[in-house]
Amino acid sequence: MNYKENRELWVTRVASFRESGMNQSQWCKANEIKLSALGYWLRKLNPRDDSDTEAGIFEFASLKVPDTCSAKSIILEVGAVKIHLNTDFDEKLLLKTIRTLQQL
Template sequence: MTRAELQKLWEARIAEYRESGQSVKEWCASHEGISPRQLWYWLRKFKNQTTAPPESSNRWLPIEISEQGSPEQSLLVKIG
């Protein structure tokens, strides 16, 4: 198995673990051949890797502007 294949396999396993809501010990007990030590290793390994650049994770939120305020009021937008 190549390094890329192994990484994809563990990415899928970690996604399955996170979706399960189980503890590491419980999840490993229900997945024969995977030890908690292995799972913790891969969780730490992927913790420092980001799948998307930060700039692509921005979201736009809708705002409603009321005409009840005075025209001198301003809107302050903070980014970051």
């Protein structure tokens, strides 16, 4: 089975799980699916924007940035947490940091 076929299969499975009213463990037992596989595909197919804003973790604000911006760094502030980023920041490290903050 190629990736596209596998993805289509899991789109169907995730829809079935959501419509079932069961929790993940119950649904996996009833359908003989590994719990870790369902969890993976739920994360993969779930739009991150919706889950983050519904949980009230992050809200995005629009900013007006002048055409010529000479800033060498920016500061992200979420509640009591401030993250200072230089223009050459490591995107993967920032994503890991945000995921860690979401779990707090």
